[in-house]
Each structure stands twice: as C-alpha cells, then as structure tokens.
Amino acid sequence: MVRAPCWLLLLLPPVLCVSETALEPCEVDDEDFRCFCNFTDPEPEWSSAFQCVSAVEVEIHGGGRSLEQFLKGADTDPKQYADMVKALRLRRLTVASAQVPAVLVAAFLRALGYSRLKELTLQDLEVTGATPPPPREATGPALSTLSLRNVSWATGGAWLTELQQWLKPGLKVLNIAQAHSLAFSCAQLSTFPALTTLDLSDNPRLGERGLTAALCPHKFPALQALVLRNAGIETPNGVCLAMAVAGVQPHHLDLSHNSLRATAPGAPGCVWPKTLNSINLSFAGLEQVPKGLPARLSVLDLRCNKLNREPRPEELPKVSNLTLDGNPFLDPEGFNYQEDPMKSGVVPACAHSALAVGMSGTLVVFQRVGGFT
Numbered sequence: 001m002v003r004a005p006c007w008l009l010l011l012l013p014p015v016l017c018v019s020e021t022a023l024e025p026c027e028v029d030d031e032d033f034r035c036f037c038n039f040t041d042p043e044p045e046w047s048s049a050f051q052c053v054s055a056v057e058v059e060i061h062g063g064g065r066s067l068e069q070f071l072k073g074a075d076t077d078p079k080q081y082a083d084m085v086k087a088l089r090l091r092r093l094t095v096a097s098a099q100v101p102a103v104l105v106a107a108f109l110r111a112l113g114y115s116r117l118k119e120l121t122l123q124d125l126e127v128t129g130a131t132p133p134p135p136r137e138a139t140g141p142a143l144s145t146l147s148l149r150n151v152s153w154a155t156g157g158a159w160l161t162e163l164q165q166w167l168k169p170g171l172k173v174l175n176i177a178q179a180h181s182l183a184f185s186c187a188q189l190s191t192f193p194a195l196t197t198l199d200l201s202d203n204p205r206l207g208e209r210g211l212t213a214a215l216c217p218h219k220f221p222a223l224q225a226l227v228l229r230n231a232g233i234e235t236p237n238g239v240c241l242a243m244a245v246a247g248v249q250p251h252h253l254d255l256s257h258n259s260l261r262a263t264a265p266g267a268p269g270c271v272w273p274k275t276l277n278s279i280n281l282s283f284a285g286l287e288q289v290p291k292g293l294p295a296r297l298s299v300l301d302l303r304c305n306k307l308n309r310e311p312r313p314e315e316l317p318k319v320s321n322l323t324l325d326g327n328p329f330l331d332p333e334g335f336n337y338q339e340d341p342m343k344s345g346v347v348p349a350c351a352h353s354a355l356a357v358g359m360s361g362t363l364v365v366f367q368r369v370g371g372f373t
C-alpha cells in the first residue's frame, strides 16, 4: 500500500500514525471494497485493521496465534456499539488461521448480529473451550452463506448445534470442508428451514457412513443441492440410502472426484428422490455406468471417467443432457484438449490429480454460490 504523507495523517486519529518501518498488516484497495490483513508479525499492529472499517469484503489472517488477549471486553453488551456495527458496509468476512476461545466466537457473532454481513468464512481455526450458554433468542448475523474449512471445535459433534444458536435462521448455503467432526448430535440440532445447498466436499474420510451421521433426518427440508466432491463416497447407491434415511430430496447431487465403484451385487436397492434431476459423476474413475441410477434425469455428467466403450442405452437413465467427454472410448490419449480461459492456452481437461482438482473445484462452487463471479 502506498503510504500517505505524514502531514495528512494529522487529520486522522493518532492510532493510525504507525512508524514508517513497520510492515503494514492490512491493505485496502482503492475502492475501499476489499481489505486484507495478515497478522503474522510476532507483535502485530492490530490497529491497522481500522483501515477495513468501510470495506465490503474483509479477510483477516491471524498468523496462527491465540486470540485470547481479546477476551477482555468479550462480555461487553454489544448494544453499546450497535450503531457503529450497523454502519459497516461489511458483507463478506473471512477469519483464518488462529486459535479462538469459543466465548470469543460467540461474542463476535452476537456483535455481528447488528451488521449486514451475508457471508462468513472460517478457515484453519482451532476453537477452544466450552461455548457459553445459548442466547434467549437468535441474535447473531442473518447469514446466507457459512463456510468452514479445517475448523476444529473442543465440543466435538455438538459444534454445529452450538454455532447454529448464534445465527439467525435463514442460512441458505452451508459449506463444511476438512471437518474434524461431522458426526452431529442430531437430537439437539435445529432444523435449517431455508438451507438449499449443503456442501460437504473435501472430507475424504466421510464416506457413506459418515454421510448418514452428518445428514440429520428432517433437518434439511429445503435442500436442493447436495455436493459431495472428494468425500470418500464409494457408490451412488450408498448415497441414495443415506438420503432416504435423512428424508432429503435434492434436485442436484454432485459426486464428482470420488473413487466410485460398481454397486456390489446383492446390495440393498434404493428409491431415489423424485426431485432428483441432475447427477454429477465426473472424475470418478468409473469403468462402467453404475447400476441403479434414477430412471430419468435431465443432466448426467460422466466426464473424465474410464469408460472404454460407449454406454449402451439400456445402461443409462433417460437423460436429456449427457456429458461423456474425456473418456477413453472417445479419446484414447486420455486427454481432451480445450481452451482454458484462465490460462489462455491448451490444457488437458481431465487432470489426473483428482484431489487437487477436487479442491479447486470446491472453490469454484463456493464462488458461484457466493456470487463472487
């Protein structure tokens, strides 16, 4: 960031007049839209965060340190500074790389209840200690999107229930990647009445059993998309069974970037939800089309599998939009050359590192639902 001449700083609160040599942890763009802070310095200049006060998108990295020092004042009644929080333009916030006491998380969400924050991302956080008792009414922010990646909680499987108590209902998109526990305490969990997208991608140890534990029955009545990229899924049939137990009826199911295999002979059959009209089975190492898919689909994506011959009509559901690109029977080289708009060059469409592509794929989904693009 270009530093303002010091005489200009005379017009500003003295707290902003930091020494010339100190590396500025926060940077805000010229439009005051995006503000990024990285507090890795052993003695970070926390006050630099004031620069973000009028930004719409704020990303704060804590350098892995403990934020315990901010506990002082965590019990202040947020009504005292409600007007200030209400005035913030903040819509998207990312908090990453820190150890945070659960009490602080709760205080923080309570304060954000006065803000117009829509999207919250928590990443690489270790949440320590017990959560304070829940508020009497939902006081937190009215988020539309909540994303967590690699967040651990001292309270194990109860974490989602506790976090939920600090949010107003109305959450539409929930992304949970690299979770430490997805075995939720379903009896305590409240319904997510408006949740349309549940994305549990990048949980390679989840599998069908883990999915059954995570999909608390009847808690996701509005679900439209279930996204399970790189989630240790083995068969579409297993996912069908988990969905039936949970009573979810999505329109779209994404099982891409899993190592799928054919359903074992004698495995229990399953009735797919009638609503389901789109299944993504791309990058799944399939040598044949799995049996027992829904009889009729609008979209079936079988891109980048290992199909050695064209599937016969009786092996496929009735599909209006079928993608088979990147299968060996279509291009024996295993590469399907196409323009990549990002790199403006010719790249193989089916990369061989399923995991790496899975990770970036999740980012794409997140950006799409988050309205970044």
Ligand SMILES: *[C@@H]1O[C@H](CO)[C@@H](O)[C@H](O)[C@H]1NC(C)=O
Pocket (backbone or CB within 6 Å): 038, 039, 040, 061
């Ligand atoms: C923060 O700064 C540290 C040290 O300069 C660097 O290693 C790290 O990658 C930075 N983090 C981000 C997210 O930019």
Ligand SMILES: *[C@@H]1O[C@H](CO)[C@@H](O)[C@H](O)[C@H]1NC(C)=O
Pocket (backbone or CB within 6 Å): 097, 098, 124, 125, 126, 150, 152
């Ligand atoms: C997950 O977060 C912890 C901090 O809570 C960090 O130490 C670790 O490196 C992160 N893991 C990954 C894979 O990023």
Ligand SMILES: *[C@@H]1O[C@H](CO)[C@@H](O)[C@H](O)[C@H]1NC(C)=O
Pocket (backbone or CB within 6 Å): 229, 256, 257, 280, 281, 282, 283, 299, 301, 361
């Ligand atoms: C299926 O998933 C792949 C990779 O995860 C993605 O690139 C593709 O756009 C998806 N297809 C559909 C039809 O959504």
Ligand SMILES: *[C@@H]1O[C@H](CO)[C@@H](O)[C@H](O)[C@H]1NC(C)=O
Pocket (backbone or CB within 6 Å): 299, 321
């Ligand atoms: C097929 O489905 C994909 C993903 O939903 C969509 O982007 C594409 O436009 C569809 N193609 C046709 C021909 O309908």
